[in-house]
Amino acid sequence: MSNLLKAKGVNVLLEACKQLRNSSIPFHCTFIGGVGDISEIEFKDRVNLMKLNDSVVYLGKKYGIEKENAYLNTDIFVFPTYNETFGLVILEAMKFSLPVVSTMEGGIPDIIMNEKTGFLVKPQDAVALANKLEILIKNSELRINMGKLGKKRFEKNYTIEVFENRFISILKNLNKVK
Numbered sequence: 001m002s003n004l005l006k007a008k009g010v011n012v013l014l015e016a017c018k019q020l021r022n023s024s025i026p027f028h029c030t031f032i033g034g035v036g037d038i039s040e041i042e043f044k045d046r047v048n049l050m051k052l053n054d055s056v057v058y059l060g061k062k063y064g065i066e067k068e069n070a071y072l073n074t075d076i077f078v079f080p081t082y083n084e085t086f087g088l089v090i091l092e093a094m095k096f097s098l099p100v101v102s103t104m105e106g107g108i109p110d111i112i113m114n115e116k117t118g119f120l121v122k123p124q125d126a127v128a129l130a131n132k133l134e135i136l137i138k139n140s141e142l143r144i145n146m147g148k149l150g151k152k153r154f155e156k157n158y159t160i161e162v163f164e165n166r167f168i169s170i171l172k173n174l175n176k177v178k
Contacts, residue, residue, distance in 0.1 A: 001067070001089040002079065004043055004058070005036035009080030009103070011046070015126035016080070016133060018050050025134050029078075031058045032070055071096035075143055076136050081105055082123030094154035099146035101132050111158075117150035 002008045013029070020027050029052075031043070040058060047056045062070055071077075077093035079102040086107045093100050094111075100118035102108050114120045119132035136143045156162070 001032050001070070001092065002081075003033045003036035004031065004038040004040070006038060007081065007083035009082055009124070010038055010043070012080045012082075012124055012126050012129060013078055014046060014050060014052065014056065016130040017052055017056055019126060019130035020133060020137075021052060021055065023130075023134065025137055027055055027133070027137055029056045030070070030074075031056070032060070032062050032067075034061045071098065074098055076101060076133065078102070078129070078133065080121070080123070080129055081108075084108060087111065091154060091158050094150040094158070097147035097151040099136055099143050099150060101129065101136070113149070113153065117146055117153055
């Protein structure tokens, strides 16, 4: 759910997929988003070169119901960015009860509770990323529990209603200061 950008960790995730394949871990990885500094042809060429054709696909941009269906048909959300301030796609994934594997970058560690709602790894560490994905692929109970806890965290902290209430509270407090 991000554009094909190097800084979003596209190549890091492909390396992690290669490691999963080399470890005989069954998986399917779907990339969704627009093209960026990596073209669709470059992406597909890399997938072919890494012999990941049967496990990795690129679907392009998705909006509305197609985007929602993509989340609903997913077991794990992976966002290996190494240049991020917040990562709204993480909140979207949490809304759909998905465990999230991402990086210790920007505000992401404030969103993801490491080892509770997902896993955090160092940016550009394909080995660590593959290891955390393997854990979640092999343990459906952990995946489901992390996803449920992530959804609760989303509902408690990140809905529009929560944002509006906090904003109103801030405005009321500012008004009291005057």
